[in-house]
Amino acid sequence: xxxxxxxxxxxxxxxxxxxxxxxxxxxxxxxxxxxxxxxxxxxxxxxxxxxxxxxxxxxxxxxxxxxxxxxxxxxxxxxxxxxxxxxxxxxxxxxxx
Numbered sequence: 001x002x003x004x005x006x007x008x009x010x011x012x013x014x015x016x017x018x019x020x021x022x023x024x025x026x027x028x029x030x031x032x033x034x035x036x037x038x039x040x041x042x043x044x045x046x047x048x049x050x051x052x053x054x055x056x057x058x059x060x061x062x063x064x065x066x067x068x069x070x071x072x073x074x075x076x077x078x079x080x081x082x083x084x085x086x087x088x089x090x091x092x093x094x095x096x097x
Contacts, residue, residue: 012082019078029081031071032097033088041091042067048087049073
């Protein structure tokens with residue numbers, strides 16, 4: 001577990017650097033997730049972005065097994081972007097794109 005945590009921290013440090021060099025904040029940021037259609041993952045993700053006026057759209061897969069979620073939200077900083085990814089990562093079954 002410790003190695004996994006260190007790996008995640010290294011990923012987020014690198015991602016923050018990339019965001020800061022490629023994006024001028026504040027900026028609209030687009031998140032994309034895939035979740036199983038059954039269960040509450042979709043509503044839990046929506047709740048994470050609910051209070052910030054984000055635009056959330058969903059689309060079921062052709063077989064209806066999965067749902068893709070696209071979220072566009074105004075983010076103030078790279079840290080804010082990463083904070084949302086961390087929050088969503090605690091939801092089981094989510095694939096972050």
